[in-house]
Amino acid sequence: ALMITSECINCDVCEPECPNQAISMGDEFYVIDPARCTECVGHFNEPQCVQVCPVECIPINPWHTETREQLQAKYEQLQAAA
Numbered sequence: 035a036l037m038i039t040s041e042c043i044n045c046d047v048c049e050p051e052c053p054n055q056a057i058s059m060g061d062e063f064y065v066i067d068p069a070r071c072t073e074c075v076g077h078f079n080e081p082q083c084v085q086v087c088p089v090e091c092i093p094i095n096p097w098h099t100e101t102r103e104q105l106q107a108k109y110e111q112l113q114a115a116a
């Protein structure tokens with residue numbers, strides 16, 4: 035999963051781009067729910083939030099590093115639950 039750092043300027047552009055509804059407003063800036071972020075695996079070749087973020091504040095979440103296979107499995111679980 036990816037994460038949003040405190041450098042976020044709350045510009046709102048990433049939230050509607052997420053195919054998994056993983057992004058929401060947190061207490062001070064936007065946050066990514068690691069249970070819903072597939073790094074866009076299953077939907078797009080590149081993380082859509084990273085593509086649109088003007089301040090490049092969306093790195094890999096070091097507490098939630100995953101293989102491509104794990105991300106694909108999460109995508110399939112989210113699709114099954116939808």
Ligand code: SF4
Pocket residue numbers: 036051052053054055056057066070071072073074075081082083084
């Ligand atoms: Fe959503 Fe993709 Fe960004 Fe993860 S990488 S938060 S799934 S847009």
Ligand code: SF4
Pocket residue numbers: 038041042043044045046047048049064083086087088089090091092
């Ligand atoms: Fe924050 Fe970047 Fe999302 Fe804008 S696009 S709300 S700066 S994470």
